[in-house]
Amino acid sequence: MSAKFNEGLVERSYHAVWERHFSTLLSANGFETFVPGVEEVHVGFDLGFARNNSSYKFTGDQFFEWMKNRIAGTTSPDSAFLYAYFYQYKLTEKVGNLSKIKDKETRDTLIGAFGYVAGANSFRAKLDTRRNVYAKGTKIRPFSQHEALCRLARVKGADVSYCTPRFLESTGIPPEPKRKLTDLNVVPVINGTPELNDGKVHYLYYENLFGKNPTWCSAPLHATLRNDPPVPRLISPLNLLRMMKANFTGEDGPVEIDYSEIEITDVDLSKDRFLEYLHALPTCTRIVNFGLPDVR
Known part of the structure; x- marks a missing residue:
């Protein structure tokens, strides 16, 4: 029986591809890989690659504690990173007919201001914008996952992005020898990215499966698609x-x-x-x- 198609499966399928990229790019400088466990409810990302400032000597637990503190207090000017890249995976789903979207503001703005075709297919990835509970319902997240990513993006030296596949569950994940980073739409989360912390359902929309015209919804605002894998400013x-x-x-x-x-x-x-x-x-x-x- 095949593994269930979900964010975790896509993330695991491309983990080695990311590692090869950073190993090739940073072989002379080195980097550490971070995969949060229960810490994800505080830091927001699935996968991180970072090189720490030499003045910071972190164990894994200390690293996530430092991250939690910086996400909670984003005004601190210091950073433990010479460079760091953090990724959150989301699945891509097909929107059969854009004109039938129930949210009128999203529908009208995408078609009117952003040039999406009313009767055509579009694609989207659902964002986690609600403060969910964890620890068997005994605690609540200090921020939603999306808000944590927005706050993480303010940390000096941190490059934060969403990864959404250019394939659907119906087509499946490309076979391992053919996987490459260009199978993913990588959309940076930057200082101007809306935090969408109104408790409503929000999406990252694309005009096609290859990430054309990325848009933060449901109060539409242009996003940016990163076409090439990142190169750290060393x-x-x-x-x-x-x-x-x-x-x-x-x-x-x-x-x-x-x-x-x-x-x-x-x-x-x-x-x-x-x-x-x-x-x-x-x-x-x-x-x-x-x-x-x-x-x-």
Whole structure:
């Protein structure tokens, strides 16, 4: 008997595909994989890949406790992440005829403002926007799953997305050798994503199965489809300048530099000094010169 088609099965089927992606991309830097258990009621995601700031030494339990605290208090400026990617899976379902959707606001806005075709099929993924109970009904979530994801997206260094398959239960999951990340519609959750915390039923709509015209509903607002797998920004502009300064001043250090110890002053931010740092980099360093004048 085949496994029941659900979010968990899709997630497990693509876990190794995500791991191959991040292993190829980050082999020199390393990363940790996080799969929450009971913690999911607080953090909202199914699967995470992260590299921690070296000043944070987490066990798995400590990591989720830190996450819960940051989701509850989103104003904290610090972060344990150099980069982190979090995914929540949702199944895609077919909407037979858009003009027959019961929610008038959703129907009229999708057709009128967003250009969906009234008599055509559309597709959607149901979002978890209600604060459900857990622990055998003795506790209630502090946030809905969707709201937790929105709050997680505010954590510095966190990249949060929904994953919805480009296949339905009727067609089934592609065979293992043919699975690839482009089998999934990946929709980022960002600061502007509506939290949809009114207790009503909400969906992520698409104009077709391949994620065209993604829209947060039922108060429709454009979403964004990420066509390519994510590439971490491994170094911030500030840390890039610190690296350039360390190279210019000949401050040799360990392979993994603690950039926070390199002071940046107003002089370092001047154009002339920046160009000195830029042109002192080894010729093998791949850095784009955005039309800056050659001061050598």
